[in-house]
Amino acid sequence: xxxxxxxxxxxxxxxxxxxxxxxxxxxxxxxxxxxxxxxxxxxxxxxxxxxxxxxxxxxxxxxxxxxxxxxxxxxxxxxxxxxxxxxxxxxxxxxxxxxxxxxxxxxxxxxxxxxxxxxxxxxxxxxxxxxxxxxxxxxxxxxxxxxxxxxxxxxxxxxxxxxxxxxxxxxxxxxxxxxxxxxxxxxxxxxxxxxxxxxxxxxxxxxxxxxxxxxxxxxxxxxxxxxxxxxxxxxxxxxxxxxxxxxxxxxxxxxxxxxxxxxxxxxxxxxxxxxxxxxxxxxxxxxxxxxxxxxxxxxxxxxxxxxxxxxxxxxxxxxxxxxxxxxxxxxxxxxxxxxxxxxxxxxxxxxxxxxxxxxxxxxxxxxxxxxxxxxxxxxxxxxxxxxxxxxxxxxxxxxxxxxxxxxxxxxxxxxxxxxxxxxxxxxxxxxxxxxxxxxxxxxxxxxxxxxxxxxxxxxxxxxxxxxxxxxxxxxxxxxxxxxxxxxxxxxxxxxxxxx
Numbered sequence: 001x002x003x004x005x006x007x008x009x010x011x012x013x014x015x016x017x018x019x020x021x022x023x024x025x026x027x028x029x030x031x032x033x034x035x036x037x038x039x040x041x042x043x044x045x046x047x048x049x050x051x052x053x054x055x056x057x058x059x060x061x062x063x064x065x066x067x068x069x070x071x072x073x074x075x076x077x078x079x080x081x082x083x084x085x086x087x088x089x090x091x092x093x094x095x096x097x098x099x100x101x102x103x104x105x106x107x108x109x110x111x112x113x114x115x116x117x118x119x120x121x122x123x124x125x126x127x128x129x130x131x132x133x134x135x136x137x138x139x140x141x142x143x144x145x146x147x148x149x150x151x152x153x154x155x156x157x158x159x160x161x162x163x164x165x166x167x168x169x170x171x172x173x174x175x176x177x178x179x180x181x182x183x184x185x186x187x188x189x190x191x192x193x194x195x196x197x198x199x200x201x202x203x204x205x206x207x208x209x210x211x212x213x214x215x216x217x218x219x220x221x222x223x224x225x226x227x228x229x230x231x232x233x234x235x236x237x238x239x240x241x242x243x244x245x246x247x248x249x250x251x252x253x254x255x256x257x258x259x260x261x262x263x264x265x266x267x268x269x270x271x272x273x274x275x276x277x278x279x280x281x282x283x284x285x286x287x288x289x290x291x292x293x294x295x296x297x298x299x300x301x302x303x304x305x306x307x308x309x310x311x312x313x314x315x316x317x318x319x320x321x322x323x324x325x326x327x328x329x330x331x332x333x334x335x336x337x338x339x340x341x342x343x344x345x346x347x348x349x350x351x352x353x354x355x356x357x358x359x360x361x362x363x364x365x366x367x368x369x370x371x372x373x374x375x376x377x378x379x380x381x382x383x384x385x386x387x388x389x390x391x392x393x394x395x396x397x398x399x400x401x402x403x404x405x406x407x408x409x410x411x412x413x414x415x416x417x418x419x420x421x422x423x424x425x426x427x428x429x430x431x432x433x434x435x436x437x438x439x440x441x442x443x444x445x446x447x448x449x450x451x452x453x454x455x456x457x458x459x460x461x462x463x464x465x466x467x468x469x470x471x472x473x474x475x476x477x478x479x480x481x482x483x484x485x486x487x488x489x490x491x492x493x494x495x496x497x498x499x
Contacts, residue, residue, distance in 0.1 A: 005111040005139035013067075013127065013135045017103040020063045022081055022096050022124065028063055029080040029148070030056055034073040042333055044071070049335075065127055067135045075129040082121045082148055087291065090116035090143065098125055100137060113141030120147045147287060249350050252327045253340060262343040270307040271349035271363045277301045278316075279361040283353035288316050291488065302363065303414070303486035307347075310376060310483070311366040311452070312490055313339035318359050326352075326360050339364060368485060377403065377481035379454035380495070384471055384479065387462055391472050399498055402480025405429075405436035406494040409447070410484035413492045419449055433496060440478065440498030444470040450489035457493045475499040 003011040022028050032044040032053055039045060043053050051058040055069035056077065065077055081096050083089075090096075095116070100109040116122055121144040129135055246267055254264045278301050281292030291297045296304075298314055315336065320326040331337050339345075345364045352360045366372065378398075385395040409432055413419055422428055427435070429445035446467045451457035461467035470476070482494035 003109040005109055005137075007113060007139055007141040010136050010138040011109045012133075013100075013137050014102045014108060015134075016068075017064055017066045018108075018127065018135075018137075019101045019103070019105075020065065020079055020125070021099050021101075022061050022079075023099075024061070024096055025084045025093055026061065026081045026096050027084050028058060028061055029082070030058070030063055030065070031078045031080065032056060032070060032074045033076045033078065035075055037076075040071060040073070044074075067127065067129070077127040078123060079125045079127075080121060080148070081124050087120060087147070087289075089118045089120060090122055091118055096122065096124065098139075109137055111139040111141070113139070116143045119143030147289070246350065248323055249327070250348075252324065253348065256327075256331065257341055260341045260343075262341050263346070265345055265348045265364070267349060268307065268347035268365070270305040271302065271347055271365060272351065274298070274301040274305040274307070275349040275351035275361045275363050277305075279351045279353045279359050282316065282318075282359045282361070283355040286355065288318050288359070290314070290316065297488040297490070298361070298363070299486055299490040300417075300488060302365065307365060308368040309365040309485040310368040310372040311342070311344045312485060313342060313345065313364040313452075315339065315360065315362040315364075317362075319357060320360065321358055326362075330362065373407075373483060376454055376483050380458060380481045380483075380493070381479060383454055383458040384495070387458070387471055393472060393474055394477070396477060396479040396497070399438070399440075399478035399480050401436045401438040402433060402440070402478060402496040402498050403482070404480070405432040405438065406445075406480040406482030406496040407484075408432065408436070408482070409494050409496075410482035410492040413447075413449075414484045414486040417487065419447070419487075419489075419492070421445055421447065429496060433498065438498060442475055442499040444473060444476060444497040446470050446493075446495040446497075448493040449487065449491060451491060451493060461495070470495070470497055473497065473499070 003009075005011060020028075027048055029045070029047040030053075031039055032046070032055075033039050042050075046053045046056050046058050046063070048058065054071040055066045055074070057064045063079065067077075070077070079098070081090075083093060095112060095114070098109075098111040099107060100111075101107050111125060113122065113124065123140045123142040123144060125140055126138050127135055128138060250265070250267065257264060278292065278298045281294065281296070282288055285293045290299075298316070299312065302309065302312065315330050317326060317329055320329050327340075329336075330340050342364065344366050346366045347364070349363045350360070352358055381396065381398055388395060409423070409429075412423060416424055418424060423432075430443040433440060433443050446461050448457050448460060451460055458471075461471060476497040476499040478498040480494075480496040480498075482492075482496070484492045486492075
């Protein structure tokens with residue numbers, strides 16, 4: 001018999017694997033905790049960038065939990081949902097609906113919580129061990145106002161949103177294909193429908209965002225500890241500081257980089273300005289995030305400060321009180337460590353601000369140069385042709401006219417803060433190709449935002465049917481690649497195909 005649960009109700013769970021599915025435009029996460037209500041390590045947080053833990057596996061919108069295989073001492077698994085588009089209030093979306101099945105697919109429970117309000121995170125349900133009885137499911141449906149980062153802080157952890165997670169928005173990719181050029185002017189078909197969002201494929205701990213990239217261990221709050229949607233007054237934010245000892249910061253990070261064989265980094269005043277601006281925005285909002293309450297992302301702050309980049313990373317951290325503790329925090333997880341040690345990076349900056357506790361922003365970047373742009377485009381072309389080769393297709397040739405159009409579209413998306421195949425002036429991919437002087441009869445376009453490398457963006461495109469179809473279209477013979485750093489998500493990419 002299927003149990004239809006209401007908030008606070010519980011139901012027994014069968015032995016073996018339990019499958020929990022939440023359909024819709026949501027990200028599903030899980031926290032594994034012990035009798036003390038605390039997670040044991042970063043590995044106890046399961047989300048789209050870290051989809052596995054002992055006894056827990058996440059695939060898309062489905063979470064599989066096998067209680068007998070949980071790590072030692074675990075007695076609770078809390079299921080959390082948030083909007084797939086970070087920062088979106090859950091009240092703007094259809095209410096999530098949880099369906100719980102056993103290993104054979106038989107439905108054992110359902111739960112449809114009341115429609116949330118302005119909260120961005122929902123504590124949906126929990127699996128818990130009742131001594132002498134076994135594992136049970138409890139429906140919660142408790143909204144949480146401060147997002148995943150605030151939830152993690154209230155779980156009693158240092159929260160890191162670093163280098164390449166969380167872009168502030170989840171990376172997306174879209175595809176468009178035009179009909180042959182011989183179609184009469186004014187009657188060209190519109191681009192194909194946008195493909196679903198493409199997330200980064202890394203499996204390291206968050207940058208939710210982005211986010212994402214390691215969400216360190218957290219403790220589970222009781223529902224009554226959830227923060228209200230309208231927080232009370234906060235202590236005044238002190239003026240942001242460049243860093244408590246910039247020379248000491250450089251010494252610590254460059255010592256670590258030297259041991260890893262990476263070149264030393266230097267402070268850049270433009271990055272310092274961006275770091276100071278962003279850390280103050282986080283402190284004033286009282287939460288970590290790649291975007292402040294003013295709607296400006298950390299990447300836009302970097303661009304506004306006058307720094308154009310080909311590679312960028314960030315550590316957004318709350319909690320550490322000393323410089324040494326902050327650097328140690330940045331070296332804790334694999335993803336965070338990779339950002340700090342990335343040999344491609346050349347410049348850095350650090351700032352902090354205090355409001356009850358301390359917020360930190362560290363920025364890392366490599367400047368955009370003509371050579372760096374050419375190398376990035378060449379890598380996208382090479383990876384694209386490798387995929388075509390595996391499919392038995394001839395390689396695409398680099399096309400300078402398509403390249404100029406693709407590069408201009410990336411720069412335009414960053415400058416005018418939009419993300420679409422159709423520019424604000426109404427121009428479409430084939431219009432832009434023609435304006436650049438191209439006479440290709442058929443034009444196709446893939447765009448993406450937020451990915452931090454050529455490998456990541458090509459992999460994302462190949463994992464999406466619409467983009468894959470463009471890459472593997474036999475009729476295409478030429479390709480232009482564009483890239484621009486900046487914008488809300490940090491990067492914009494364009495592939496413009498011609499045939």
